[in-house]
Amino acid sequence: MTASEAARDVTAPETAHDTTASEGVHDARPPEAVLEVRGLSVGFDVPAGRLPAVDGVDLTLRRGEILALVGESGSGKSALSMSLVGLNRGPRTHIAGSVSFGGRELVGASERELRRVRGKDVAVVFQDALAALNPLHRAGAQVAETIRAHGDVPRATAAHRAVELLGEVGIAGPARAARAYPHQLSGGMRQRVMIAMGLANDPAVLIADEPTTALDVTIQAQVLALLKRVQREHGTSVLLITHDLGVVAEVADRVAVMYAGRIVEQGTRDEVLFDPQHPYTMGLLGSVPPLHGPLPERLPAIPGSPPAGVARPSGCGFRPRCGFAQDGCESRPELRRRHGGPAHLDACVLPAEARMRARAAQAAGAAV
Template sequence: MLSVRDLRVGFRTRSGVVPAVDGVDLDLYAGEVLAIVGESGSGKSAMSMSLVGLNRGPRTMISGTAHFRGIELISASERQLRSVRGKHIAVVFQDALAALNPLHRIGKQVAEMITLHQKVSGRRAKDMAVQMLGDVGISNPRHNAEAYPHQFSGGMRQRAMTAIALANDPTVLIADEPTTALDVTIQAQILDLLKSLQRELGTAVVIVTHDLGVVADIADRVAVMYSGRIVEIGTTEQVLYAPKHPYTRGLLASTPGVTGPIPASLPTIPGSPPMGAERPDGCSFAPRCAFVLRECATTPILASHDPSDSGHQDACWLGELTIPVPDESRSTL
């Protein structure tokens, strides 16, 4: 459905170009939920927003290809992107309060998305907006359609954002940290909503998150990003229960367990990810890796090291070397 090749996103700064995304290859299949995970600054949002042209600007450098239904998104004009955004590829943003227009009622904002892409009357669009708000779980939708964003709770705003994104039955939904700043009860409700809508509409979902619990609950496949590159990709079971890359293993090991004794402290990954224009030669994770080899001075290629483990790829020179993962990391999944 969506094929991304050699995607690169850089931001010009006084100290040079910061490579937010550094040569990503990725495929999205119809009806699947693909999770993009990694620390803050790993390039998750920069990659996903570049697919719909939402981070274009005079200081942004974007190259590569992203093919969707015969359209090349990276080189597409703004007019072409407008015909795709909201209709075929929709976005649920991280901060719904910032994304929603504070001066317009919720129902009007949903209806506006409908009239932009469908030839319907204003009255019909309003009725469709009310129905969409009900479909995403907002109670008394006709009444709440007249409310302003500040009158909604955080969970209701996120539902309203989801209603806007799904108003035109898109084939791809990009959810950028959709559960951030929500309490665990509302998080579960939003995830259940995304799963049910994905099943009913057959929408392919790209969910950007750093929460491994969210990944375990909703994703079919997982791509782990570090320093602008995908370092491991596979099914949720492959990546979370049989991780191969040291970075993935470090993320899992630092996740608190929900069973067993309470540890005095959790394992951590030493150091910090590279954030500026200067990046180390070879593997970007090498300065923080406990298993660094001489070969790590050369950039590893994302590839499968086990023919029997179909679709599970990692970018590491360790290959099939076994690295123990603490049991505590598995207990959360």
């Protein structure tokens, strides 16, 4: 199944679940944590005040898993991921909380300490490969530079390894591609170069920020298959930032749904996609075209817009857009287990009957 087909099929009740992954969460002890985020907050100074991009997020990335971070544009996904290794530090940026990697605290670490971690232990694949790659240097030279930045490796050895990496990520004619400049490569090849740079030092964590954006469906499927192979063969933990539910259905082991800077639902892929508990998650799934049956004339949409300014609604951030909001939603809900397995958490105080009505509205194609 391609990513686009999976996107259309996530709400189909007859879809067969991949029970192996979800059942393993209950039957075996979960893998050890590689990256632990506790109470992370990120704010940016803007003319109107301080913009709360990330608001007290707790998140755990386990060894050898793909964790998808999902949400609309502006929900804080990229701000969170870049703050993990201090890539958005600056005089107008305020980062608080804890990011622990292998017992090392990254929030508050010096720039020198972070440079030892970036690209070696934690690597980043950026959304726009053409903008991220240096247009004045050949692709192979940029991969080789990543290798030499974290080890005393001769130039010739690094150049040879760069060609090997380009071949490992599926580039046909890797030696020729190594001699090319970024603008001479296709979008899919540039993204593969970025992944090769990320894998150059065999990192424990790979942060992939919208790695399939602007790629056609065929190339997108190839990139996703590559990420799965990296996870399987290298044991790499992947934090996948995306807004595409098809991508989530294709590769994710666990899913965290983000809205207005907070995690509102978290669980295994099947729990979140097939048994959503937060109305925001239901709204996202309801906006996906169905794979089976006639297409609706107009897809349902979540009313209103996400909060964009410095002022945020009190209590549940989704309350102004939720058709099932109640008085209890005026208090800030905590992310905790309210239904399902121990790994399925949500930040919604609605009682069971209100959630059932929201699920029915989603199934009927109405706005949540």
